[in-house]
Amino acid sequence: MVMTIDTDARGVFPISVTPFNDDGTIDYVSMDRMTDFFLALRVPGFTLLGILGEANKLSAAESLELLTHVVRRVDGRTRIIVGVQPGGFNDMQSVIKAVMDQGASGIMLGPAPGLRTEEQVLGYFEALAGRIGPDVPFVLQDYPQSSGVYMSPATMGRIVERVPNVQILKHEEGSALHKISRLRAQETAGERRRVSILVGNSALHLPQELARGVDGANTGVAFPEMLIEVCNRFFNKNSEGGEDLYDIFLPLIRHEWQPGIGLAIRKEVFRRRGLIDCARTRAPGPALDGDDHAELTRILKRLARRLDQAGEGSLIASYPVREITG
Amino acid sequence: MVMTIDTDARGVFPISVTPFNDDGTIDYVSMDRMTDFFLALRVPGFTLLGILGEANKLSAAESLELLTHVVRRVDGRTRIIVGVQPGGFNDMQSVIKAVMDQGASGIMLGPAPGLRTEEQVLGYFEALAGRIGPDVPFVLQDYPQSSGVYMSPATMGRIVERVPNVQILKHEEGSALHKISRLRAQETAGERRRVSILVGNSALHLPQELARGVDGANTGVAFPEMLIEVCNRFFNKNSEGGEDLYDIFLPLIRHEWQPGIGLAIRKEVFRRRGLIDCARTRAPGPALDGDDHAELTRILKRLARRLDQAGEGSLIASYPVREITG
Amino acid sequence: MVMTIDTDARGVFPISVTPFNDDGTIDYVSMDRMTDFFLALRVPGFTLLGILGEANKLSAAESLELLTHVVRRVDGRTRIIVGVQPGGFNDMQSVIKAVMDQGASGIMLGPAPGLRTEEQVLGYFEALAGRIGPDVPFVLQDYPQSSGVYMSPATMGRIVERVPNVQILKHEEGSALHKISRLRAQETAGERRRVSILVGNSALHLPQELARGVDGANTGVAFPEMLIEVCNRFFNKNSEGGEDLYDIFLPLIRHEWQPGIGLAIRKEVFRRRGLIDCARTRAPGPALDGDDHAELTRILKRLARRLDQAGEGSLIASYPVREITG
C-alpha cells in the first residue's frame, strides 16, 4: 500500500543524490545505505531523480530501475517523490504512469523552459493534468533560476485552483521570501485551498522561510538531520534554538548551494560521511580539484568544532564526517 | 553498406518532420511516403529527429524504432543523419552507438545549453568525442537561437581542428552571414582542414549564403525541390536564375521560418502536398487555427500563381499543393 | 500647436535613423533631408530616438538637441514620437517632460528588462503613468526579442484598460501573428477600448499583419514609401496588389531585418538613396565590410530590376538608389 503525498505534507523531504560506481554505473549498495539513512531519520518522504539526482544523465530505463530498486527497499515505510523532466506529453504520460505503477508517492515537476506568460503556464499544467488524470499527486517546483520561467504568486494560486493534482508548492525562487508570505496570505484570505509549501534552493534562508510559514523543506543539503532538527525546533516554538543550530551549518550550506560545483561538493560530503562510496558525478558534470578538497576540508573541520562547542555534536553522530580531510 | 557523411557533403540534406496519426502514434505510412519523396529527389542525405522532427517529444524507444524503419526503407540509397540531444555522456554514448549500429550515416549535435565560454565549449566536444571515438561523423549544429550558446568562427575552427569527427558545420546563427565568409577564409588561409558548410535556419538567406560559399543546405523547408534547384543553379553559375526562383518562395520561407508555429505550418504544407496524412504535432506543440489556415492558403495560392507566371510550375509537379484551401 | 498621437493613428509612421558625420557628431543636414523626405511622404508621424536611432548611444543633451532641431524643422506639419529608454522614474519623468515640452507628439516605451510577471509589468506601467500623469500619450512597444519581457494579449489588454496614456500598441513580437487577431478580438468583444495597432519588427510579415487588422506600421524600413503604398492598397481593398508590391521588396526587408548588422544595412541604403551623407554608426556598432557591400549591391540591383519589370519604379523615383554599387 503506497502512501501518497498530500497537502498535509510537513517536515523534511530530502532529495537524494544518485550514487555511481567508479565505472559510472549506479551504485546500488550506496543507494541502499542512503535509503536506510533516510528511513532511520523517519522522514515523511524523499525525492529521487531531481536535478541533484542527475536525472538528466540517466536513461529512461536506468531511472525506472533505480526507482524500482528503492521502492522495494523502502517497502512502504515512507514516501518516494520522483522528479519528472519536461518533454512531450506522450512521453511524460508513459513515464508518469510507469513511475506511479512502480510505487511512487507522487511526482515533482515544474514549468517547461520556454513558457513565457501566465496564460501559457496555466495552459501547460491544465493540459498535462488533463492527460494524466487527477490521481497523480504533484509537487509543483518553482525554480526559475533553472527553468527560466517566473511564476507570480497569483499564477501559482491559479494553478492550485485549476489543477487538483498539486499537493505541494516547492518554493525555490531566489530572493523571493515575500512570495511565501503572499502564498500563505491567499490561504488565510480563503482565496484558494490550502496546500503544503516546502522550500528548496538549498534551504539557504530556511529560518526566514519557516518564520514566514512554510511547512518544511525539500532539498538536498548533505546534513538532512540538521534540517529536521531546525524544523522541529521552529515547530515547537524554539525558533531561536532552531536558528542557532542552522547558523552553525550556514557556512557549509552556503558552500553547497553553489550551482554546478555544489553537486560535487554534496556528493563528497556524503562520501566523507560514509553514506556513499564514490563521489563522482556523471559527465558532463563537476568534479573537485585539490583546492576544492582543501577548502571543503576546512569548512567541515570548522563545522565539527562549532558543533562540539555548541554541544550539538550528537546530532550527526550516526554518520559523522569520518574522513574529514578528503 | 552504409554511406557516411564526410567533408565533401554538398547539396541539400532535407530535415524530415515526424508524421503522427490522429491518436499521436507515429504514422509510418506517411513516413514512408516522405522517405520515398526524398529518395526521388536524389538527395545526398536527409536528417531525422531534429528539432523539426519533434525529437524531444519521442521516447528513446520510439526514436530508435523510427530510425530502424527508415533505414530499412532507404536501404543504402542515401544517407540518414540523426539528431542527438544533449544529456549525460553515458546516455548519449549508448544512444549514438545504437543509432550508428542501426545504420545512421552520422549524427547532428550542438553544444549543450549552459556552456558559457570557448574553453567550456571546446572541452565539451573534446570530451564527448573522446567517449564515442573518432568513427562517428558529426554535423556540428550552430544554432544559438535555440541552444543559447554562441560560438565565434575561431571557436568553431578550433573544434574542427581538435575533433576529427566533425564533417559538416551547420550554420544557422541568425544575422551572421559574415560567419560563413570567415569560416571559409580559415580554409583559404590553410588554418584548418576543410569541412562542408551547410545552412539551416529555414534557408532564410540562402542566396546570400551560397554567394558566400556554403556547400548547400540542411533544413526543413517544405519545398526541398526548390532548395535543390536553387543550389544547382548557383553551382552551375546561374546565380540570378537561382535567386529568381528562391525569391518566388521567399514569402512562404519567411512564413515557415517563424519559431514555434513554423513547425505546424510546415506539417500543414506537407499535408496539403499529400506527403503526410495528418498535420498534428505532439503536445505541447503548436496548432493552426482558422486564421492561420486562411493565411497559409493565401500564401500558397500566391506561390502557385507566381510559379506559373515564371514558368517554374513543373518544379513541384510531383507533389503540387493539391488541397490549397486547407 | 502640437498634434498628439491618439487611438486613431493609421498608416505608416517611419522610424528615423540618426545620421552622423564622419567625426561621429550628429549630421543635421542629413537629418533635415530625412525629415523633409518624411514630410514629402505626408506621413502621419515619425519616430525619433528608437533603437534604430541609436538612442542608447546619444547623451541626454544630444537627444534633446536633436529633438528640438527636428521639431523646428517639422513646424507642426506632422507628429514626432520620441523613444524613451527605461531607467529610474525620476530621470524618465524629467526626460519625458522635456521631450513633451519641446513639442513631441507622444513617446514610445516598452517594459523594462527584468520585469518577470504580468503583475510586475502592470505595476510598472501603472506606477510610471501615475508619475507623469495622463496627458502624455504612449506608444506601448511590445518587442520581447530586445526587452526579454513577454506580454500576453491579456496582459496588454489590461495595460490598455488601466493606463489611459496608451494610444498605440506597437506589435513586434516575432512569430506572434495570432497576437494581432487576439488583440483585435478584445475590441470586437468590447472587452476594452479600441487602440491603434501598428507593427514593427521590420514589417517582416506586413501583408499578413494587415490582413489580421493592424492599422499600419511603425518601423525603420529603408523604403517607407513602399510601406505606405502597401498599406494604402490594403486599405483600398487591393490587398493582392499590395502584397505584390511588398513581395518585390521582401528580399531586402528580410536582409534589413537582421538584428545588429541591419542598422548598418539601413543606413547604407539611405546613403545610397542620397538621404544621408554618411552611413557610419556610433561605436560600439556594426559596419559593413566589402562582402557586405557586394551582397547589398546585388540585392538592390535585383530590387531595381523587379520594380522596373512590375512597372512600379515610379514609387521610389524621388529618391532612387543613385549609387547602386556602394
Place this chain on the structure above:
Amino acid sequence: MVMTIDTDARGVFPISVTPFNDDGTIDYVSMDRMTDFFLALRVPGFTLLGILGEANKLSAAESLELLTHVVRRVDGRTRIIVGVQPGGFNDMQSVIKAVMDQGASGIMLGPAPGLRTEEQVLGYFEALAGRIGPDVPFVLQDYPQSSGVYMSPATMGRIVERVPNVQILKHEEGSALHKISRLRAQETAGERRRVSILVGNSALHLPQELARGVDGANTGVAFPEMLIEVCNRFFNKNSEGGEDLYDIFLPLIRHEWQPGIGLAIRKEVFRRRGLIDCARTRAPGPALDGDDHAELTRILKRLARRLDQAGEGSLIASYPVREITG
C-alpha cells in the same frame, strides 16, 4: 593630487549606496556621513555609482554633481572609484573624461550586455581603451549574473595583457571560486602581469576567496568594518579568527546578498546604524514591507547577540545598530 588605483590595490574598497531624501533628491548630509565613515575606516578607496548606488536611476548631471561633492569632501584622503555604465563610446568617453577631471581615482566597468564571444569581449575593451587612452585606470567587473556575459579566466587574462588600463579584476561570478585560483596561477606562471583581484558578490564566500589569494573586497556589505577586520586577520595569518568573525555576520550577508531586495535591506541597515537618514530607493526599486522589517530586525538582534558573545562587539561600536527594531 589625486591618488589613482593601481595593481597594488589591497584591502577593502566599500561600495556606497546613494542616499535619497524622502522626496527622492540626493541626501548630501547622509552622503557626507557615509563618506566620513569610510574615511574613518581608513579604506584605501571606495566606489560610487555602482549598481548598488542606483547609478542607472540618476541622470548624468546628478551623477557628476554627486561625484564632485564627494571628491571635495574626501579631499585626496582616499580613492574614489566611479562605476560607468555601458553605452555608446562617444557618451562613455565624455562621461569618463568628466569623471576623471572631477578627481576620480579610476573607473569600474564590465562588458556590455549582448557581447557573446571571447573575440567580441576582447574587441570591446580594446576599442574602448583605444578611445579613452591608457591613462584611465579600470576596475574590470566580472559580474555575469547581471551582465549576462561570461568571461573565462583565459579571456580575462588576455584582456589584462592587451588593455593596460586594467588594474583590478573584480571577481563576482557566482559559484566560480576556482576562477580565482586560475587567475592567480596565470600570474605565478608568468603568463601575464600581476593585477589586483578584489571580490564582489556581497563577499558571500570571502574566507574561501581570501584563502585562494584575493587581495581584498570591493562590495557594498553594510558592515564594511567587518570586511576590513576579516581581511586583516587573513593577511596577518589569523585566518581562523578571520573566518570566525565572518561567520558571525554570514546570516546577514546571506540576507543582504539577495538580488533586488538586497539593496533595500542594505539601505535599511545603514539607516538603523544612523549612517543615512532615509532608506528609500528610487523607483522602480525595492522597498521593505512589515514582514521584511521584522525579519531584518530578528537577524540584526541575533547578530548583536553573537557579537557580544564572541567579544567582538567593539568592532562596530562607532555605528552600532541603534534602532534595532526598524
